[in-house]
Structures are given as C-alpha cells and as structure tokens.
Amino acid sequence: MGLVSAFLLIVIFTVLLHQVTSTTLQSSYNAIFNFGDQYSDTGNFVILAPRALFIGNSPYGETDFNRPTGRASNGRVVLDFIAQSIPLPLIPPYLAQGQDFSKGANFAVARATALDFVFYQKNNIIPTDLPLLNTSLSVQLGWFENLMASLCNTTDACNLYFNRSLFLLGTIGVADYFTFLAVGKTVDYCNSKVPDVVGSITSVAKHMALPGVVPIGCLPRILTIYVSPNVSDYDSIGCLQIYNNISQYHNRILRVAVKQLQIEFPKAVISYADYYEPITKFLANPRLYGFTVNGSPLVACCGGGGPYNYNASAQCGQSGVAACPDPSTVNWDGTVFTEKANSIIANGWRNGAFASPPI
Numbered sequence: 001m002g003l004v005s006a007f008l009l010i011v012i013f014t015v016l017l018h019q020v021t022s023t024t025l026q027s028s029y030n031a032i033f034n035f036g037d038q039y040s041d042t043g044n045f046v047i048l049a050p051r052a053l054f055i056g057n058s059p060y061g062e063t064d065f066n067r068p069t070g071r072a073s074n075g076r077v078v079l080d081f082i083a084q085s086i087p088l089p090l091i092p093p094y095l096a097q098g099q100d101f102s103k104g105a106n107f108a109v110a111r112a113t114a115l116d117f118v119f120y121q122k123n124n125i126i127p128t129d130l131p132l133l134n135t136s137l138s139v140q141l142g143w144f145e146n147l148m149a150s151l152c153n154t155t156d157a158c159n160l161y162f163n164r165s166l167f168l169l170g171t172i173g174v175a176d177y178f179t180f181l182a183v184g185k186t187v188d189y190c191n192s193k194v195p196d197v198v199g200s201i202t203s204v205a206k207h208m209a210l211p212g213v214v215p216i217g218c219l220p221r222i223l224t225i226y227v228s229p230n231v232s233d234y235d236s237i238g239c240l241q242i243y244n245n246i247s248q249y250h251n252r253i254l255r256v257a258v259k260q261l262q263i264e265f266p267k268a269v270i271s272y273a274d275y276y277e278p279i280t281k282f283l284a285n286p287r288l289y290g291f292t293v294n295g296s297p298l299v300a301c302c303g304g305g306g307p308y309n310y311n312a313s314a315q316c317g318q319s320g321v322a323a324c325p326d327p328s329t330v331n332w333d334g335t336v337f338t339e340k341a342n343s344i345i346a347n348g349w350r351n352g353a354f355a356s357p358p359i
Contacts, residue, residue, distance in 0.1 A: 029166045030088075031166070032086075033104050033166070035140045035168070038055075038110035038336055039174075039337075040108040040171065041071065041093070044106070044110075045109050045133075047095040048135070056070060058317070059317075060317055060333075062074050063327055072333065075338070081346030082350065083104075094107045094143050094144075109140070114172045115136065116139075117136055125179060169209065177197075177213075187242050202258075202261070210272055212274055212276055214247065217235075217239040217243030218280065220308035222243050224306055224308050224334070237283050239298070254272065258272040269357065278345050282297070300316075300332065303315065309324075328340050
C-alpha cells in the first residue's frame with residue numbers, strides 16, 4: 001500500500017474515533033463502504049471477468065432479483081441486508097458505470113485475496129482452474145482512494161461525510177486458502193500463512209467491522225475435492241475437521257487482533273463479525289433455523305451432482321445445471337450461501353448474536 005493510501009486510512013480512522021457507540025452510529029449512517037470477496041461482491045467480478053465464473057448466469061439471483069446480478073447467491077448477500085436495515089439503498093459495485101456512490105460503494109470482488117497479487121507471482125502460486133485477478137484488499141483500498149475525490153473535497157466535508165459512514169470488510173481470506181490448496185500446498189502450509197493473511201486484514205482494517213472466515217471444511221466444494229476414506233476425519237456434522245482447523249486458527253488470531261485494536265482505540269467501534277459459528281449452527285440444526293434439507297444440510301442447492309451436489313465440471317450457472325426446487329437451504333453453489341442464510345447472519349451481526357459488539 002502506498003503512502004497516500006496509508007494516510008487515507010489514518011484520516012478515516014481518526015474520524016471514527018469520534019464515534020462513541022454502535023447505537024448512535026446506526027441512527028446516523030448515511031453510506032456504506034464494503035471490501036471483501038465473493039461473500040459480499042455485488043457485481044465487480046462479472047464486470048472484470050465476465051466469462052471466468054458463472055455467477056453472471058441463471059439461476060444466480062433467481063430468488064430476490066429474478067435475474068443474475070453478479071452476486072454469488074440465489075438472492076441478496078449479507079451486505080444487502082445490512083444496507084436495507086439502516087435503511088440505505090443496495091450498495092452498487094464500484095466498477096459499474098454511471099452509479100451514484102453518494103450512499104456508498106462496494107469494492108468486494110469474488111476470489112479476491114487478502115495477500116497482495118505480487119506475493120502469488122513471486123512464489124509461483126498460480127492456480128490453473130481460474131486465474132487470479134489483481135483485486136486484493138490493498139487494490140480495493142486504492143479504488144476507495146480514487147473515489148474519495150468525488151465524495152468530498154475539503155477536510156471538514158470529508159470528516160462529516162465519513163463520520164457518518166459504515167465501513168465493512170465482508171470477509172476475505174478464503175480465496176487465499178483455496179488458492180494454496182488448489183496448487184497442492186499442504187494444510188500445514190495454509191496454517192503457516194494464516195498470520196500473514198490476518199495481518200494483511202488487520203493492518204488496514206482498524207476502521208471496519210471484521211468478519212472471520214467461514215468453516216472451509218463444511219463447504220461442498222472442499223468436501224468433494226478432498227473427500228477422505230477415513231470416517232475419523234469428519235466431525236459430528238460431517239465436515240472435514242482438518243480444513244475447518246484452518247478457519248478456526250484464522251478466526252482465533254483475528255479475534256485476538258480485534259481485541260487488541262478495541263483496547264488500543266476504545267472510542268472507536270471495531271467489531272468482530274462471526275461467519276463460522278452461524279454456519280456450523282445452521283448445519284447442525286437446519287430445521288431449527290427454518291432451512292430445508294435436501295438429503296443432508298451439507299448438500300449445495302445448485303450444482304451438477306455428486307454426494308454434495310458439487311461438480312467442478314458442471315457448476316452452478318453452467319448450461320444444464322439447475323437449482324433445487326426450494327433454495328431455503330444453507331449452501332447455494334458449493335462455496336457461498338443462500339439468501340436465507342445470509343439474512344440470518346446479517347441479523348445476527350446487527351443484534352449481537354454473531355458479532356461483538358453488534359454492527
């Protein structure tokens with residue numbers, strides 16, 4: 001990150017020191033600025049690489065929008081529910097042309113990494129299934145810097161504007177671990193890079209709500225690709241524990257970092273928002289949360305078959321691949337979650353069930 005970006009973050013964070021409580025904040029949010037990956041992207045990836053993924057095709061978006069919107073879900077993502085609860089309009093993707101960004105912008109890009117693109121180039125960690133794009137967290141912050149000039153042009157005006165803005169990091173880091181595994185790196189290697197991934201997040205995110213990562217070992221994609229013949233490798237839910245351990249390690253380090261930031265900056269509102277706990281709760285007791293079960297709660301709604309309805313050669317969005325009749329399941333396409341799951345997670349972040357303090 002350049003000196004200008006670093007200075008920009010210091011300015012924003014200084015402004016946020018004047019924000020005292022989350023209750024006061026929610027009543028005064030006028031804009032949301034979001035950074036992250038596929039779990040909160042609302043269209044940037046399909047603008048950058050329209051043929052690289054299938055999220056620009058049906059049945060994505062079928063539940064709420066009746067068309068694909070670039071969201072990796074059947075409908076709204078967590079960011080959408082948070083915006084609507086404030087209430088604000090749905091936050092447009094930064095790369096879309098002709099948008100009004102006065103109420104905020106979404107810089108998240110599917111498959112964005114926490115670690116910079118140059119790290120992957122230098123270490124020759126380039127997956128063959130889907131090329132990495134240069135859309136890491138530091139790149140997204142650079143986009144935000146470019147947008148600032150159009151939002152305010154004096155120090156006082158910027159202080160007022162950003163003092164009433166909510167900054168979210170809609171989870172990032174999963175793509176880093178996916179990439180390591182895709183090129184044949186071991187779980188031990190993934191764990192060795194967790195501090196670097198978390199460090200990239202916390203070094204630029206003192207002004208944000210910080211979500212942990214999802215339980216990777218519960219994703220149909222991981223369960224299919226890394227299936228094990230040993231029953232003991234699976235937990236009571238049916239998730240692969242060795243991959244969930246990566247997520248748990250990531251989240252433990254992130255929680256410690258957030259607590260340190262909260263102590264260091266007591267007047268700022270810095271939240272840890274949990275993805276891991278709600279997803280494991282949904283999978284352990286799906287009907288308690290109102291989810292439908294297609295044989296197993298671990299099965300994706302949209303996919304090309306197999307035990308978990310995930311097939312790398314017949315993915316959701318490809319021709320001939322259909323969604324389940326009732327998308328009130330937990331997982332949508334093998335990697336991301338359904339609108340119903342996103343809604344419950346967003347509500348838990350707002351009321352404190354899955355966030356500390358509440359967003």
